[in-house]
Amino acid sequence: MNIKTVGIVGAGQMGNGIAHVMSLAGYDVMLNDISGDALAGAMATIDRNLERQVSREKISADDKSAALARIHTTQTLPDLGQTDLVIEAATERETIKQAIFEDLLPHLQPHTILTSNTSSISITRLASRTDRPEKFMGFHFMNPVPVMQLVELIRGIATDAETFDACAAVVEKLGKTAATAEDFPAFIVNRILMPMINEAVYTLYEGVGSVKSIDSSMRLGANHPMGPLELADFIGLDTCLAIMNVLHDGLADTKYRPCPLLTKYVEAGWLGRKSQRGFYDYRGETPVPTR
Numbered sequence: 001m002n003i004k005t006v007g008i009v010g011a012g013q014m015g016n017g018i019a020h021v022m023s024l025a026g027y028d029v030m031l032n033d034i035s036g037d038a039l040a041g042a043m044a045t046i047d048r049n050l051e052r053q054v055s056r057e058k059i060s061a062d063d064k065s066a067a068l069a070r071i072h073t074t075q076t077l078p079d080l081g082q083t084d085l086v087i088e089a090a091t092e093r094e095t096i097k098q099a100i101f102e103d104l105l106p107h108l109q110p111h112t113i114l115t116s117n118t119s120s121i122s123i124t125r126l127a128s129r130t131d132r133p134e135k136f137m138g139f140h141f142m143n144p145v146p147v148m149q150l151v152e153l154i155r156g157i158a159t160d161a162e163t164f165d166a167c168a169a170v171v172e173k174l175g176k177t178a179a180t181a182e183d184f185p186a187f188i189v190n191r192i193l194m195p196m197i198n199e200a201v202y203t204l205y206e207g208v209g210s211v212k213s214i215d216s217s218m219r220l221g222a223n224h225p226m227g228p229l230e231l232a233d234f235i236g237l238d239t240c241l242a243i244m245n246v247l248h249d250g251l252a253d254t255k256y257r258p259c260p261l262l263t264k265y266v267e268a269g270w271l272g273r274k275s276q277r278g279f280y281d282y283r284g285e286t287p288v289p290t291r
């Protein structure tokens with residue numbers, strides 16, 4: 001199947017990154033969000049990140065303007081009806097994702113492939129609520145999308161080979177590398193990464209180390225590019241908690257119990273970088289640990 005147009009639902013940090021790499025690879029993009037501010041913010045971020053690539057001579061100024069011209073924004077979900085591939089990248093909450101699919105389905109062409117960038121939620125369950133479980137799969141990018149090489153591809157129980165191959169061809173055209181994961185809670189990357197982040201929050205909660213000492217230990221002692229708490233802030237603490245809850249509920253093992261301190265930060269609305277405060281406070285010139 002020849003995919004030319006891509007619809008993206010959710011213009012947060014993942015949606016804008018996906019729009020960025022899709023348009024740069026030559027796809028026409030229709031980017032949707034319920035919030036006009038989120039769409040404006042996404043376009044400003046894409047412009048800034050493309051400019052960074054121009055200044056580092058990764059792409060030309062013409063590539064940048066052509067990419068920007070290929071992205072269209074809309075607050076109206078039916079505007080995605082004519083696209084060949086839809087990637088849902090809205091908030092990590094199953095009810096939100098299901099409602100999006102329900103609203104979108106009547107407008108889609110029969111051939112359109114429907115995917116979710118979910119970090120953890122069952123692809124099979126999401127697919128079962130649509131009219132096209134065979135044309136539904138997980139298309140999981142890593143953050144920051146323009147930089148990270150991996151895309152996890154997750155088949156639901158009913159996903160057909162044509163759908164999988166079409167998505168794999170898109171990953172190849174993006175110049176990224178696909179890894180196939182089976183449809184179990186949080187797939188591969190987050191099954192391994194998120195318990196480590198949750199353990200870092202327990203290490204903080206139990207007073208074993210401060211934010212600074214935990215992060216510098218893992219940066220300098222394990223050569224991680226970011227400390228786990230810095231990374232949690234980067235991902236979004238609401239997303240981290242949602243993933244831990246999916247692991248805890250889906251695998252029914254207490255080793256996945258979300259740390260109560262993580263829950264407290266989310267309840268405070270301290271969601272990390274996107275809300276300016278999490279394990280660090282980002283409102284000043286340099287990030288300051290909050291504990």
Ligand SMILES: CC(=O)CC(=O)SCCNC(=O)CCNC(=O)[C@H](O)C(C)(C)COP(=O)(O)OP(=O)(O)OC[C@H]1O[C@@H](n2cnc3c(N)ncnc32)[C@H](O)[C@@H]1OP(=O)(O)O
Binds near residue numbers: 049118146189235
């Ligand atoms: C939660 C989930 O479901 C799954 C996930 O995504 S889990 C999260 C996975 N992501 C990670 O683990 C990220 C860990 N962090 C890192 O890899 C690095 O800190 C980082 C790549 C984000 C930044 O690296 P850095 O060396 O500190 O910063 P910086 O030098 O500014 O950037 C490195 C390169 O990326 C580029 N870059 C960084 N962010 C960018 C962006 N948003 N857009 C375009 N380019 C970007 C920079 O221009 C730079 O390019 P050059 O190599 O050409 O100079």
Ligand SMILES: NC(=O)C1=CN([C@@H]2O[C@H](COP(=O)(O)OP(=O)(O)OC[C@H]3O[C@@H](n4cnc5c(N)ncnc54)[C@H](OP(=O)(O)O)[C@@H]3O)[C@@H](O)[C@H]2O)C=CC1
Binds near residue numbers: 038
């Ligand atoms: N953060 C990460 O590192 C990664 C996240 N993911 C996954 O990607 C998805 C998005 O995450 P992320 O970009 O970080 O989240 P963000 O919170 O940055 O963005 C989510 C966006 O979706 C919007 N949204 C909410 N409801 C709807 C709706 N009904 N229709 C359209 N847009 C909607 C939100 O709008 P508003 O703000 O107005 O609610 C917000 O703009 C999640 O499933 C997440 O698990 C995958 C890989 C990495």
